[in-house]
Amino acid sequence: MKESKYLNDLIEALTILPGVGKKSAQRMAYILLRMSKDKTINLANKLSKIITDVSSCNICGIYLDNEDAILQKNSDKHLCIGAGRDESKICVTESPADIYIIENSTDYNGDYFSLTGNLSPLDGRGPSEIGIIRLEERLKKNNISELILATSTTVEGEATAHYIQQLASKHNIKVSRIAFGIPLNGELGYLDSDTISHAFNERKEL
Amino acid sequence: MSNNLINSFIIHSRPYSETSMIFDILTKQKGFVSVLAKGVKQKKDLSILQPSRELLLNFTNANLPILTKYEISDTNNLISTKFMLEVLYFNELIYKFTPRNEPCSSLYKFYKSYIKYIKDTEDSSDIIIVGFEVLFLREIGYEITLDHSLEKDINPEKYYSYNHQAGFKEIENNTSLDISITGVDLLNLIRHKFYLISELNKVRRINRGIINRLVGERKIKSYDILD
Numbered sequence: 001m002k003e004s005k006y007l008n009d010l011i012e013a014l015t016i017l018p019g020v021g022k023k024s025a026q027r028m029a030y031i032l033l034r035m036s037k038d039k040t041i042n043l044a045n046k047l048s049k050i051i052t053d054v055s056s057c058n059i060c061g062i063y064l065d066n067e068d069a070i071l072q073k074n075s076d077k078h079l080c081i082g083a084g085r086d087e088s089k090i091c092v093t094e095s096p097a098d099i100y101i102i103e104n105s106t107d108y109n110g111d112y113f114s115l116t117g118n119l120s121p122l123d124g125r126g127p128s129e130i131g132i133i134r135l136e137e138r139l140k141k142n143n144i145s146e147l148i149l150a151t152s153t154t155v156e157g158e159a160t161a162h163y164i165q166q167l168a169s170k171h172n173i174k175v176s177r178i179a180f181g182i183p184l185n186g187e188l189g190y191l192d193s194d195t196i197s198h199a200f201n202e203r204k205e206l
Numbered sequence: 207m208s209n210n211l212i213n214s215f216i217i218h219s220r221p222y223s224e225t226s227m228i229f230d231i232l233t234k235q236k237g238f239v240s241v242l243a244k245g246v247k248q249k250k251d252l253s254i255l256q257p258s259r260e261l262l263l264n265f266t267n268a269n270l271p272i273l274t275k276y277e278i279s280d281t282n283n284l285i286s287t288k289f290m291l292e293v294l295y296f297n298e299l300i301y302k303f304t305p306r307n308e309p310c311s312s313l314y315k316f317y318k319s320y321i322k323y324i325k326d327t328e329d330s331s332d333i334i335i336v337g338f339e340v341l342f343l344r345e346i347g348y349e350i351t352l353d354h355s356l357e358k359d360i361n362p363e364k365y366y367s368y369n370h371q372a373g374f375k376e377i378e379n380n381t382s383l384d385i386s387i388t389g390v391d392l393l394n395l396i397r398h399k400f401y402l403i404s405e406l407n408k409v410r411r412i413n414r415g416i417i418n419r420l421v422g423e424r425k426i427k428s429y430d431i432l433d
Contacts, residue, residue, distance in 0.1 A: 019224050119291075119431055121298045122218045126430030155257045159290035163431060192251045197284065 007033070059138065061114030061131065062096045078111060086110045088145040092135065092164060094118050094152060102150060110148070113138065118156040119163060132164065139171045146174045153180050153198075211262035212236065213279060215317060216255060217297045221247075229255065229273070230301060231263065234314045238304040241265045243273040254278050258285045258293045258321055285325050292324070292331060295428035296338050302421055303346050313345045332406040335432070339413040340398065348420060350374070350395065350413075357396060362389040368412045370419055385411050 007029055014025035032040050055069040056062065059078050072079050078087060089110030093099050096114045103112075115130045127133060138144075147168050151157040165175045181199025182188070188196060213234040222228045225247045230240050241263070246252055254261070260279035265271040285293060300317065304310060320338055327334065340350060351373035352360070360366070366374045367384035377386055387395070387408050394402040395409060403409055417426060 021224075119294065121294055121427035121431065122301055123220070124427060126427055128430070153253075155290055155293060158287040159294050159431075162287055162290055190250070192253055193278070194253045194284065 056096070056114075058134075060099070060112045061116070061134075062099055062112065081111055084109075088143055089148065090138070090144055090146070091148040091150055093150045094157065094160070098150060108148075110146075115151075115160070118151055118154070118160040120156045127163065130160070132167070135164065136167055139168060139173060144171070144173050146176060148176050148178065150178045211264050211275065211277070213314070213318075214261050214263045215259070215314075215321070216257045216261065217300050218257070219255070227255075228270075232300060232304065232310070232314055232317060233263070234311055235309070237308045237310045238300070238306050239271065240306075241271045241273045243276075246273070257297055258290075258324075260318060260321070285321065289324050289331070289334065291428075291431055292334055292338075293321075295335070295426075295432060296320070296342070298426060298428045299338075299342055299417070302424055302426070303342075316341060316345050329401060330406075332410065333400045333403075336395075336403065336406055336409050336413065337398070337400045339410075339417065340395065340400070343413070343416065348416065350416070352392075352396070357393070360389045360393055362393065364389045366392045368415070370416070385415075387412070 010032070011022065011025045011029045014020055014028050015022060017025075020028070032043070053066050054063050055066055057064050057069060057072050057080050059072060060080050062080055064072065064080070068079070081087070086109050090113050091099075091102060091108060091110060092113045092115065093102065094115050094117060099112045099114055102108060113131075113135055115132065115135070117125050117130045119125055119127070119130060139147075147164065149161040149164060151160045151164075161177055168175045179202060181195060181202060182191060214231045216229050216231050217238070218230040219227050222242060225245045227243045227246050228240055229243060230238070232238050243255070246255065255276060262277050262279050263273060264275035265273045296317075300313075304313065320341070323337075324334060329337075343349060350368075352375075361376070364376050365386040365388060367377050367386040368374050369384075374392055377384070385408050387403075387405055391403045391405055391409065394400070400406075414426075414429065
């Protein structure tokens with residue numbers, strides 16, 4: 001039976017999305033075909049726009065429209081964060097997405113810095129690949145009082161946190177690590193021994 | 207499928223599809239192998255599948271074996287986070303120098319004992335790194351050697367530089383361009399008394415030269431981190 005090469009290409013392309021296997025991709029592709037042309041073109045334009053018109057802030061790494069990114073590049077101030085925030089505190093994350101998560105879940109009132117991953121030599125990721133050099137520049141230039149490390153708790157995340165801690169200590173900057181352990185409403189019986197061990201070791205005085 | 211649990215260490219992991227992962231593991235019985243852990247990202251106990259701790263694993267006998275069971279070998283063997291950079295480096299050496307699917311029980315025994323040492327030690331990072339490099343090179347057949355002289359011929363007062371063909375060789379003075387170490391440090395190095403070496407940075411540079419030469423065009427990326 002004859003098949004459309006373009007349709008098959010789209011199905012193949014859609015499978016790069018997380019959680020989308022071949023069947024889901026097929027369903028999506030057929031829905032796109034059945035949809036009104038305006039809607040499909042609108043989606044295609046939006047996809048195209050994020051490639052051409054979105055870039056990263058050269059200070060914190062979050063995604064901005066190109067015009068805002070250029071404004072930021074030419075400004076001495078950090079424009080991404082609103083007025084009244086404590087710029088002497090920087091929360092370091094592994095991705096811009098983590099910044100949005102923290103911003104939407106906490107009342108943290110400081111600044112941010114997003115790395116582009118964590119240190120993993122076997123995956124070719126060293127300090128320059130994940131943006132630590134940029135972070136160091138920021139530590140040198142600005143008057144930073146505290147770095148809050150919000151990297152993941154994997155070996156790579158811990159190694160990244162330790163590396164940044166060593167870097168910050170050269171600049172006499174206080175470093176803290178976000179807490180991890182028992183989740184809210186969690187029951188000990190459902191947790192693995194590592195999590196309990198970590199939570200126990202990091203207990204705090206009441 | 208065998209029900210035997212195999213003593214293993216995870217050396218590296220990478221995502222495979224949305225919910226699965228591929229682990230490169232060093233095992234006592236089967237050497238260095240890759241296993242596919244299907245759907246493991248959704249498991250609550252994923253956190254136990256991490257490098258630097260001994261695990262007991264069961265997996266199938268396929269070309270790409272599938273992980274069927276995993277548990278911790280010893281619950282009290284977590285390494286301090288301050289040595290994670292060193293662990294990443296050691297795992298890169300294991301990954302790049304260990305042949306796949308060949309039994310390597312001696313290397314496994316060495317790695318296990320070294321991980322235990324890191325967990326318990328208060329030695330500096332330099333001592334830990336130099337010790338691993340020297341002992342690992344010996345495990346893979348590249349023991350740091352002396353020029354034709356014997357240990358008893360080493361003069362503690364003299365200087366020695368390393369030559370890739372001949373090994374350590376006495377030099378007239380330490381103004382040579384090659385990195386040189388004292389006879390005392392050389393004796394401590396070949397006796398594996400790393401904590402007594404006074405110029406560990408020089409020994410690290412010599413070791414790095416040996417490793418870079420052996421690894422060839424594949425770079426050791428960890429050096430970007432450890433510098």
